[in-house]
Amino acid sequence: MARTAGSHSDITGPKVRDTALRLFARHGYAAVSMRKIAGEVGVQVGALYNYTSDKQTLLFSLLKGHMDELLAQRAAHATATTPMARLEEFVRFHIAFHLDRPEAVFISYMELRNLEPANFDEIEALRRTYEDELETILRDGTAAAEFAVPDTRLATFAVIAMLTGVNTWYRAGGRLSSADVQDIYWNMVRRAVAA
DSSP states (O other): OOTTTOOHHHHHHHHHHHHHHHHHHHHOOGGGGGHHHHHTTTOOOGGGGOOSSSHHHHHHHHHHHHHHHHHHHHHOOOOSSSSSHHHHHHHHHHHHHHHTTTHHHHHHHSSGSOOHHHHHHHHHEEEEEEEEHHHHHHHHHTTTTSSSSOOHHHHHOOOHHHHHHHHHOTTSSSSHHHHHHHHHHHHHHHHHHHH
16 A cells, blocks of 8 residues: 655654544544544545554554553663562652653553453553552562551552542642652552551
């Protein structure tokens, strides 16, 4: 299939992804057609198929790309050794990483239901990898008597939900900086799990 005159794959490919991310976050996956994405990108609808085989593949690639980046960045920033320091590092990382990606966070939670079963399973496995790191921290801290957590899996879900919830209300340039939010949330999480 011929590329649209004036288009460049290194520019148009990322633009397709960015546009789909924005439209899925704003209108929902089900309400966004390939025609709508093409119109926003400025290409003919057929040209989209140079970059993705279909809308499901596009959604999956956005969710997988978000999780791959999250896991890679987390691995690169995991340096603390004690359970308390590891927990603080995790809390601060989670908030900082997600505040910079509100649309990706939104579709990562709201559009999971639109993934086909095999795609859903792959994304869920990546999410479990991330959750397992936090649960290991909580388990290690409980074993060391630094934390008092009766159910580490439940606590993991509660902490991640609390941290991710920042994206629903935080606005850059508002009353609190990202660093302020990290400090406040770290104190809340620390108190919630303290022995």
